[in-house]
Amino acid sequence: MEQKTRLYPIGIQTFSEIRNKSYLYIDKTEYVYRMTHSASKYMFLSRPRRFGKSLLTSTLAAYFEGCKDLFKGLALERLETEWTEYPVLRFDMSLGKHMDREELERYLLWQLKGMERNFGIKSETPDTNTRLTDLIRLAYEQTGRQVVVLIDEYDAPLLDVVHEEKDLPVLRNIMRNFYSPLKACDPYLRFVFLTGITKFSQLSIFSELNNIQNISMLPEYAAICGITEEEMATQMDEDLDLLAGRLNTSREMVVQNLKDHYDGYHFTWPSPDIYNPFSLLNAFVTGRLDFYWFGSGTPTYLIEMLNRFGVLPSRIGGNEAVAADFDAPTERMQSVTPLLYQSGYVTIKGYDEMFQIYTLDIPNAEVRIGLMRSLIPDYVTRDTQTTNTTVVNLARALVRGDMDGMLRLLQTFLSTVPYCDRTDYEGHYQQMLYIIFSLLGAYVDVEVRTPMGRVDLVIRTATTLYVVELKLNQSAEAAMQQIDLKNYPERFVLCGLPVVKVGINFDMERHTLKDWVITN
Numbered sequence: 001m002e003q004k005t006r007l008y009p010i011g012i013q014t015f016s017e018i019r020n021k022s023y024l025y026i027d028k029t030e031y032v033y034r035m036t037h038s039a040s041k042y043m044f045l046s047r048p049r050r051f052g053k054s055l056l057t058s059t060l061a062a063y064f065e066g067c068k069d070l071f072k073g074l075a076l077e078r079l080e081t082e083w084t085e086y087p088v089l090r091f092d093m094s095l096g097k098h099m100d101r102e103e104l105e106r107y108l109l110w111q112l113k114g115m116e117r118n119f120g121i122k123s124e125t126p127d128t129n130t131r132l133t134d135l136i137r138l139a140y141e142q143t144g145r146q147v148v149v150l151i152d153e154y155d156a157p158l159l160d161v162v163h164e165e166k167d168l169p170v171l172r173n174i175m176r177n178f179y180s181p182l183k184a185c186d187p188y189l190r191f192v193f194l195t196g197i198t199k200f201s202q203l204s205i206f207s208e209l210n211n212i213q214n215i216s217m218l219p220e221y222a223a224i225c226g227i228t229e230e231e232m233a234t235q236m237d238e239d240l241d242l243l244a245g246r247l248n249t250s251r252e253m254v255v256q257n258l259k260d261h262y263d264g265y266h267f268t269w270p271s272p273d274i275y276n277p278f279s280l281l282n283a284f285v286t287g288r289l290d291f292y293w294f295g296s297g298t299p300t301y302l303i304e305m306l307n308r309f310g311v312l313p314s315r316i317g318g319n320e321a322v323a324a325d326f327d328a329p330t331e332r333m334q335s336v337t338p339l340l341y342q343s344g345y346v347t348i349k350g351y352d353e354m355f356q357i358y359t360l361d362i363p364n365a366e367v368r369i370g371l372m373r374s375l376i377p378d379y380v381t382r383d384t385q386t387t388n389t390t391v392v393n394l395a396r397a398l399v400r401g402d403m404d405g406m407l408r409l410l411q412t413f414l415s416t417v418p419y420c421d422r423t424d425y426e427g428h429y430q431q432m433l434y435i436i437f438s439l440l441g442a443y444v445d446v447e448v449r450t451p452m453g454r455v456d457l458v459i460r461t462a463t464t465l466y467v468v469e470l471k472l473n474q475s476a477e478a479a480m481q482q483i484d485l486k487n488y489p490e491r492f493v494l495c496g497l498p499v500v501k502v503g504i505n506f507d508m509e510r511h512t513l514k515d516w517v518i519t520n
Contacts, residue, residue, distance in 0.1 A: 006239060008281045013054035015062045019070045024239075024281070026231050028056065029076035031224045032063050035193070040213040042182070042192045045224065046199050046327075047216070047267070048344025050278035050293055052225040053195040057090065057152045060193060064088050064148040086190050087139040089115050090150045096157035101170050104157055108178055128174075133181040136188050146190035149182065154205075155196035160301070162198070162331050172331075176205050183209045198330040198342050217268045217327055226265060226274035232258075239284050246287035261289050264363035265344070269351035276344075279366055293344075294370030302343065303374055309336040312427070313375050314434045317346055317361035317368075318445070326360060345371060365441060372438040379432045381417040391439040398440055398461060403502060407516050410436070414512035429506045430456055430470055453486045465497040471505045476517040479503030 009023040018025050035043060047053050062070050066085030071077045096107050108128045112135060116123060119139050125131050139147050157175060161167040182192055192212075199214070215221045223231075232240070233255075244254040258280065265274040282292035306316070319337070326341040333339065340346045341360060345367055350359035362368045376384045390413045397406035434457065437444040443460040457468035467488050469479040480503035483489070489499040500520055507514035 006242070006284075008285050009055075010278075010281055010285055013058055015055060015058040016067065016070055018055075024236070025074075026227050026235055026277070027074050028052075028224060029059065029063075029071060029074045030079065031221060032056075032059055033076050033079040034220065035215070036060070036063065036191060038213075040211070041189065042209060042212040044194045044196070044212050044214045045216055045221070046196055046214070046342055047225045048342070049197055049297060050276075051344070052277050054092075054094075054152050056225060057150050057193065057195060060148075060191075061088050061090050061150055064191065084145070086145050086148045087119070087143045088148045088150065089135065089139065090152070092152045093156040094153040098160055099157060099171075100167075101174060104171060104174050107157075108174075128178045129180050132178065133185060136181065136185045140188040147185075147188055148190050149192045151179075151192075151194045153196060154179075154194045155198050158331075159198065168331060172205065179205060179209065199327065199338070217323065219268050219270070222266070222268045222271040223274055225277070227277050227280055228272040228274055229259075229263070230272065232275060232280070236284075243284055243287065257289055258283065260364065261366050262293075262364055264347065264349075266348040269348050269358065271348070276364075276366070291366050291370050294366055302339065302345065303378070305336050305339055306375075307378070311336050313372065313379065313431050313438075314445075316340065316371065319346075319360050320357050321360055322357050326358070368438055369441065372435045375435055379428070379435050383417050386413070386417055387436075388439075391436065394436070395440045398442060398459075401461075401464060403466065403500065403518050404516075407502075407504070407513060411513040415510060429472060433457060433468075433470070433504075448491070453488075455483075455488045455491070458492070460495070460497065463497065464500055465492055465495050466500050466502050467492065468502045468504060471503070473508050474505055476503040476505045476515040479505060480517045480519065 007021065007023045009018045009025070012018055012023060015025075017023070045053065045056070063076065063080075064086045065088055066083050068077075068083045071080075091111055096104055099107060105128065109126075109131070112123075112128065112131045116131075116135055119135070119142055121135065121138055123131055123134060125134070136147050136149070154175075157171055158168065161171060182189070194212070199216070215224075227236075240251055240254055244251045247254060258275070259273075262276045262279045262283070263273050265276065267274070276293050278296065279292040283289055321337055325335070326337045326346075328338045330338045330342065337346075337360070345362065346360045347363040348358050349361040351357070352359075362371065373384070373388070376387050380387055390409065393409055394406050397403075397409060434444055437457065437459055445458045448455045448458045455467055456470045457466075459466040459468060467483060469483050469488075471479045480501060483501045483503060489501060492499055498520065500518060503517040505514045505516065506512070
């Protein structure tokens, strides 16, 4: 019998379509029951883009509309006994981007008109907050049941102006005015849910709604979006075997590669390991491990903010912060950390309970390599195609254990490519090497602490650990002397890999490697 092709819901965010057309659905309906039977009826969830927020919103809509048949075989079918149907008002703010004041007001009115038609309401009132108040009240009166309000991507109209002093206050006032009835209409409301990427301050958007519960970092909702390791192993069991066959490798190797590329997200601590759902499902569709999530959105704004706050590439991850430093309003942030965290470029990797401080780092290889590719024009060269080709050749040499051959290739590359804005300090070259080595897929760390000082670069491959010291306009011998003098390799003696010392000297005038020394 011919095997039926598995359907993966790439870009499909409508729960009913996924269920009716038998697409793969990772069962998150237990969370829907938990949310809708909790003490709070106002909830907010922040997650990065393409992490399943819209699908969760659509699932909530189907539940409140009483679509019991859609939940056959899912957790909610076992949990729910009443299946009460409520009037649902669902707003999608995702198309409200790059709009001025008049365009945004028209967009809100357009959405209101669509929902008014569903209840046979005709209104000519130009004020969006009055229209929303009337809509909620009349829907309640018509049905005799409290109203459910679902607002997906509530922050979309504000994201592209979040740091513009002129436009942000204007658009923020429009959105605050629009959301203001949610407090006054409390008696008519059964449940209110908002999703977004960023967390705007309570006062700036929801000045009246002071009882909204932010579930973004609550442990009981840690896996509400994304796909956990357990969900992949159970609900995608056959898919893993199919993908292993397509890649002509073992199931164990497929699981490890998927983990390296797409796993590693934690939105609280402790938390199960969470995979990026968009990238994971795309990998199953195409049979390739590619940069799907990172490639789906150009992080030009992020690169601009990294430059504005003076964040070096090696400093993007590996930082400690208290929750108030990253789960914080982005419109008045004093560092780039809230933006990096809420956008999904860094995630929680550890937590010191005694001092209540979190470790934040880049989640996985997809994000690390995608970020580094985006930084090539600023740190290496604007000729990114040549860089990417060179990186493949560098990787081949590194995999062979040929560090000398790799550095020769790098020397030639740096001496021939058109350069970016040149800088004459040692740290620039350190960051440039950090980016290039990160693109190799090797584990790279910068300025690693040892008992005697800091190592410029540490590179770990499957077979070797390289301790690298950089000098500018000095000599490779001077770099090697520093490694020996401070006995850097002692720090890594327990890593289980042979340690190789590499001293590199840069020629600032020629903008490339001048000489190097490699010793065991």
